[in-house]
Amino acid sequence: MTAFRSHRWSSRFHSDASAMLGMCLAGVLMGGVVALPVFAQESAPPAQTEYVLGFSDANKHFIDVQLRCKSPRPDSCELMMATWTPGSYLIREYARNVDQIHAEDAQGQPLRLQKTTKNRWVIQGKKLKEITVNYRVYCREMSVRTNFVDRDFAVLNGAPTFIIPVAYIDQPIEVKVDLPSGWRQSVTALDSKEAGPAGIYVARDFDHLVDSPIVVGNPEVQSFKVGEIEHVLVNVGGNGLWDAAKATGDVAKIVAEQQKLWRSVPYRKYFFLNVIGESGGGLEHDESTLMLTSRWAFRRPEDYKRWLGLVSHEFFHVWNIRTLRPKVLVDYDYENENYFPSLWIAEGITSYYDDLSLVRSGVIGREDYFKSLSGQIERLEATPGRLQQSLRDASHDAWIKYYRQDEHSRNSQVSYYVKGAVVAFLLDARIRELTQNKKSLDDVMREVYRGYSGERGYTEQEFRKVASKVAGKNLAPWFDQHVDQAIELDYQPALNWLGLEMQGWGPSSDDGEPEDKEASRPITPWLGAKTGDDNGKLVVTSVTMESPAYESGVNVDDELIAINRFRVHGTTLERVLAQFSKEPEVMLTLARRGELLELPMVIRQKPKTASKLQPSQEASEKQEARLEAWLGASQ
Ligand SMILES: [Zn+2]
Structure with a gap:
């Protein structure tokens, strides 16, 4: 059996992507406005596969799916279901949520349908013509890559929903949403069928279908235009806690900034599908994003930011990973892991630009931006795994490590989001310095986008070469140090170039003296273990590498009972530990697998990481100008 790979880029664009982007760029330069996208507009061939989505058992978390198609062969039809959702790199085995699958012919006579692998089925018969497959999908996982349905609304992703005849993967697909009473509408970035009632959509092919989540219910829809292009903010479940008009205004500013940064727009219309509830997260698509948002995210300024x-x-x-893709992701293998070491470019650089776009567009102030960048640096410096796993390896192993976090992860892994964003900041500053502020990471991204978008795709080495070209210097040693090796980063060159300083930087002294002498506050001794409550027991859930707890031999699942024979609980642990902050050693009493255990622990203070990034009081005029060039709006 060959794993399926798609080959459908040609149906997305008129011509090759670089030609399209050339046209868009010309539009920008001539007109001073963001160019309109160029998409295939010719009338699509008729759909080979049709689905009907039913919601009669929504309150029990089921959707009913009906698939109809002509049999590709007179004796058999093979069906496949994706095992993962593009953008979320873990095999999730969606077929496990499929129930009651059966097939019948045009006369309603049952057909033989057999499971052949974990995610494939074969229908067999004689003189097969039209076939219908009915199945249910259990939808109770509220995440941006899975399905959720209840009596109020449905959030459906393509990969966990649609079982596709393998022969028709490259062909147009039609989807009908059968609205239950009480639900007003469905929203998706898929095109509506030209003739016919609302709620019937057409996808160019399976990629397009998988890439277009569908929300159904009674969403609140706000439309706005940026650069003559329509954008839609769709709020599902806001319950009056959201100021949709304010949110729309801020989203429009972010859109305008990023359109200017990239100088081209590869979509026709864009949907922000914002499902408001108790979850969090987001997933990217060509012409939409599905976001899960806390209903309280609008109330406090820091949550809203x-x-x-x-x-x-x-x-x-939209640009960085959907249109400009790592080569491996140009054609997805929907059934197996797709390994690529450039994930840090797709996710880390995006994480750098997300808040940078906020400050450049003016929706947050500079102080907020510095706070956020300091937070990234602090998170990285507080992760022991940064000295164990390189950024390249973190990217490559996302499939087996990042999405499978356990108590050991902080010690053995580094996040390609966090380190990727910090490395992007350092790379940006390095290029600005090498080119005396004539070029930046913005230029690198545009250059890579121009050269490698669409079906071409880029490799990590190609990205490094473009960065070197833009910088006018071979950056191979720089990338080796920052991306290939798991070593400490040097922030000073970037801070010097931009006239920034980081207060509170560096490890604290280890001599037991209170660090904050002026305030004469007692130091807080560091245990280096996280704990949780297990039926009233204080149980260790993780131990930080090279911390006092780690070195004294504390294990995950140990129950922490006493310090120097004084009983500790979740609420008193820090206070009791603080009582002995001046003593060189304390005795921990633990229970391990039901047996009492005493371990001596040497008290230390927590190593201090970056606390506050800010413009230096002594910044020169030149440094101030560089800061302006970095944080000012894209031109
Ligand atoms: Zn992302």
């Missing part, structure tokens, strides 16, 4: 950061992140992906 985080939501704007999510919007900015997912929207940046």
